[in-house]
Amino acid sequence: MTAMNMIQALNSALDVMLERDSNVLIFGEDVGFFGGVFRVTEGLQQRHGEQRVFDAPIAEGGQIGVAIGMGAYGLRPVVECQFADYIYPAFDQLVSAAARLRYRSAGEFFAPITVRSPYGGGIFGGQTHSQSPEGLFTHVCGLKTIIPSNPYDAKGLLISAIEDDDPVLFFEPKRLYTGPFGGHHDRPLETWAKHPAGDVPAGYYTVPLGQAALAREGQDLTILAYGTMVHVAVTAAEETGADAEVIDLRTLWPLDTDAIVNSVKKTGRCLIVHEATKTGGYGAELSALVQELCFYHLEAPIERVAGWDTPYPCEFEWEYFPGPLRVGDAIRRAMAA
Amino acid sequence: MKRDSSLVLRIPAARFRPGDVPDFGYLKLPKAGDAPRPPPDTPASAIRDLAHGLVRVIDDDGAAVGPWDPRLDTAMLRRGLRAMMLTRAFDDCMFKAQRQGKTPFYVKCTGEEAVAVAQALALEPDDMCFPTYRQQGLLIARDWPILDMMCQIYLNKKDRLKGRQLPILYSVRQAGFFSLAGNLGTHYPQAVGWAMASAYKRDRRIAAAWTGEGASAEGDFHNAMVFAAVYHAPVILNLVNNQWAISSSQGVAGGEEATFASRAIGFGFPGIRVDGNDFLAVHAVTRWAAQRARGNHGPTLIELYTYRAGAHSTSDDPSRYRPGDEHKFWPLGDPIERMKKHMIAIGAWDEGRHRSLLAEVETEVDAANREAQQLGVQSNGPHHDPATMFEDIYKEMPRHLKEQQAEMQRLRALAGRAAT
Numbered sequence: 001m002t003a004m005n006m007i008q009a010l011n012s013a014l015d016v017m018l019e020r021d022s023n024v025l026i027f028g029e030d031v032g033f034f035g036g037v038f039r040v041t042e043g044l045q046q047r048h049g050e051q052r053v054f055d056a057p058i059a060e061g062g063q064i065g066v067a068i069g070m071g072a073y074g075l076r077p078v079v080e081c082q083f084a085d086y087i088y089p090a091f092d093q094l095v096s097a098a099a100r101l102r103y104r105s106a107g108e109f110f111a112p113i114t115v116r117s118p119y120g121g122g123i124f125g126g127q128t129h130s131q132s133p134e135g136l137f138t139h140v141c142g143l144k145t146i147i148p149s150n151p152y153d154a155k156g157l158l159i160s161a162i163e164d165d166d167p168v169l170f171f172e173p174k175r176l177y178t179g180p181f182g183g184h185h186d187r188p189l190e191t192w193a194k195h196p197a198g199d200v201p202a203g204y205y206t207v208p209l210g211q212a213a214l215a216r217e218g219q220d221l222t223i224l225a226y227g228t229m230v231h232v233a234v235t236a237a238e239e240t241g242a243d244a245e246v247i248d249l250r251t252l253w254p255l256d257t258d259a260i261v262n263s264v265k266k267t268g269r270c271l272i273v274h275e276a277t278k279t280g281g282y283g284a285e286l287s288a289l290v291q292e293l294c295f296y297h298l299e300a301p302i303e304r305v306a307g308w309d310t311p312y313p314c315e316f317e318w319e320y321f322p323g324p325l326r327v328g329d330a331i332r333r334a335m336a337a
Numbered sequence: 338m339k340r341d342s343s344l345v346l347r348i349p350a351a352r353f354r355p356g357d358v359p360d361f362g363y364l365k366l367p368k369a370g371d372a373p374r375p376p377p378d379t380p381a382s383a384i385r386d387l388a389h390g391l392v393r394v395i396d397d398d399g400a401a402v403g404p405w406d407p408r409l410d411t412a413m414l415r416r417g418l419r420a421m422m423l424t425r426a427f428d429d430c431m432f433k434a435q436r437q438g439k440t441p442f443y444v445k446c447t448g449e450e451a452v453a454v455a456q457a458l459a460l461e462p463d464d465m466c467f468p469t470y471r472q473q474g475l476l477i478a479r480d481w482p483i484l485d486m487m488c489q490i491y492l493n494k495k496d497r498l499k500g501r502q503l504p505i506l507y508s509v510r511q512a513g514f515f516s517l518a519g520n521l522g523t524h525y526p527q528a529v530g531w532a533m534a535s536a537y538k539r540d541r542r543i544a545a546a547w548t549g550e551g552a553s554a555e556g557d558f559h560n561a562m563v564f565a566a567v568y569h570a571p572v573i574l575n576l577v578n579n580q581w582a583i584s585s586s587q588g589v590a591g592g593e594e595a596t597f598a599s600r601a602i603g604f605g606f607p608g609i610r611v612d613g614n615d616f617l618a619v620h621a622v623t624r625w626a627a628q629r630a631r632g633n634h635g636p637t638l639i640e641l642y643t644y645r646a647g648a649h650s651t652s653d654d655p656s657r658y659r660p661g662d663e664h665k666f667w668p669l670g671d672p673i674e675r676m677k678k679h680m681i682a683i684g685a686w687d688e689g690r691h692r693s694l695l696a697e698v699e700t701e702v703d704a705a706n707r708e709a710q711q712l713g714v715q716s717n718g719p720h721h722d723p724a725t726m727f728e729d730i731y732k733e734m735p736r737h738l739k740e741q742q743a744e745m746q747r748l749r750a751l752a753g754r755a756a757t
Contacts, residue, residue, distance in 0.1 A: 128503065309738060314503050329748060
């Protein structure tokens, strides 16, 4: 085991897969010589060569379109979309092509591609470097959507994503790259060094898609979260003193429905937290599911805490970010019902 | 060609990386004065060579030579020089403010000042500009108050964009400066649409758009090109080739296969390549394209050939991916130095006046900066009321946003109580 932050863990996953499978290629903006603006591909071109790891033109639609073609040939391209906020020019390729290639060819062709992209706020990036667009993709059948919350999961899930034969969107919580973040932006930065999930095997391992993880065990309330919000939810649970269970979904699709249902049936209360805007967000799907499968076990209305339905405002990042105060407020409300 | 040779995937590589000594001798730059200047109504098919050449006016001795000399009067030369120097002083001041923690982000245009300044002065004041984040010189050349720009950078109470945008993503409708997007290339077809609307309304105003060579790979660049061509839109499409898109050389955007200007040939309108560090050449080519657009002869693609002497942004360290001093080897020099040399050569300028002007623009920037900082800096405020974040999503605030706004206010009050 080696101490790694999330950047190093992702780098290690890519390194391992480049080593194991000559069909794995990595490209995207600045990922080659420079090693990526967040350093996730640092050293990979130097170790594996320019044919395996290279810079792409600034054209996300082109990058992902090309990846689909490579996938159809039999390669396993991993594309870095520099910020999730930049992914929209590739929307057509993802929705109309990657997601449906297997279906429309009755299995003759498929797109085993992985699109990695940093998402979420907390780095003062304004409305073009802070978005959480996962709900746009969980709505599309044929795509898989993954959001890790720690270095260990990030590496194991990324390897699973690359090995998966379906197209996978892999959103990386950029606020968690260098340390866990419970949402108190005015406190000293934490690192992954002291966190158990910062202990990462150097070699190959996988974390399977479709399995949630228990981030905190509890009896009275279930909090469903992913990415940065897992840490916020745990912080809020501790601060309120509620006996809350925090489930880290890890993969939004495929979804670990059993883990959710078992927990909510046990606790009778459910709070859903995400950073993305609320209306039509993934939390709405989760809420509907819990209502359908756990209705007779619920003792309180299902609560949702999410980003306000506005673009991410640069100066008001912390008024926008759903931090432990907001989550704690919702916990108290759910517990009082 | 061997029939059994296997295929090879070609990957472009930057010519120089850290540790290399740059040598731009391979560029084979045409001499100043060499490019012919056709009348602005010449059919595109007759002037394709302009896309492969390089329009240059100021020669190595500082003389203005050849048919593209715009013959600007001394007042205009001084105005251009002043705006370029003010832009550079502004950049230096705001860069320092970022390093002092007073704003989280800044983008300089060092070495590229002639692009925005000469083009702003060649356009009419009410022509509409659709810039990128490196054309602050447009606002400065149009005499928009730098104090206002600083207030946006400091995200303070006087920021007209209410703290919503990343610093430098200005929007100044009054100065014909379209809201900066941040998502590269999206504004390029919008400029064409604005130009089409102007033609539809039988207006006289034209539009101009800017993109970097890196973002010219985006689909939106090509969308703009085809619409501009099909509708003969009165638009100038500027492509600033500053050699670097963060760490990717212009070759990654396709610049080694053909000039960027030559892309226009396939669409059937003129592409012109111009020395982007030559104020006179940039002014002349822009005015030519503006005359062409205003005369209903359609769009022009201008490739402004320059070099990004500074970092991509304050988040970037270019010494990690290119020789730290590469800009010193750039064969087309520095736009301000070349303009100064030209003005001295024609007897319109001297070292003493240059020093005075430098002191004058630095004093102006310092004074504006002091005033802006008194109005608030990002790190300390005062800022706009956070409740304003719910405004302008729609023209009328819908019920759910009113509810969310109230909820945020309740939570802020709760936070205030928690803090005491």
